[in-house]
């Protein structure tokens with residue numbers, strides 16, 4: 190009888206814990222499945238950084254050719270430079286930071302960027318005067334890159350997970366840009 194009670198208690202604990210986890214995930218808006226989908230596709234993209242970086246920029250310029258002049262490594266050229274370290278660096282930062290944002294969203298329910306990194310991200314994009322519609326352009330280009338990397342394995346759920354994580358990261362950068370702009374104008 191005590192054994193039966195122990196098992197019963199254990200099952201109830203597992204059930205309640207499961208329900209609570211799901212409740213927390215629903216409230217946070219980012220589930221373990223979404224985190225896995227983002228990580229899974231980042232693992233694939235990691236295998237060919239030069240190709241996917243180039244693809245991200247091909248998509249950015251296809252969607253909004255006018256942003257070309259913003260990038261130091263694009264403004265004086267008519268072709269996308271292959272294996273350009275600055276191009277790769279920006280693309281990888283976008284891929285990797287969105288992936289980290291996904292992990293944080295699942296773990297903590299929010300995206301927290303360390304103080305100095307956030308300040309740097311804010312100042313770089315403020316200096317370049319990046320505006321909201323341009324954040325949307327990079328998001329769309331990122332989604333197309335995920336589609337390219339994952340092929341048939343890419344699902345709406347996977348793309349949505351990237352969109353949600355990107356939006357949170359972009360919101361943190363935009364908030365910092367706003368704060369720095371306000372500090373400059375006083």
Ligand code: HEM
Nearest residue numbers: 259260261278279282283286313317319323324327358359
């Ligand atoms: C959440 C998304 C983004 C992240 C994580 C990010 C990250 C960064 C970082 C870390 C840098 C510093 C240079 C480097 O290390 O590569 C940078 C530079 C830059 N970013 Fe972003 N960025 C994002 C979105 C955007 C968007 C939406 C635009 C607009 C088109 C943009 C345009 C630029 C430009 C023009 C530079 C300077 C690049 C250069 O000329 O060398 N970024 N970004």
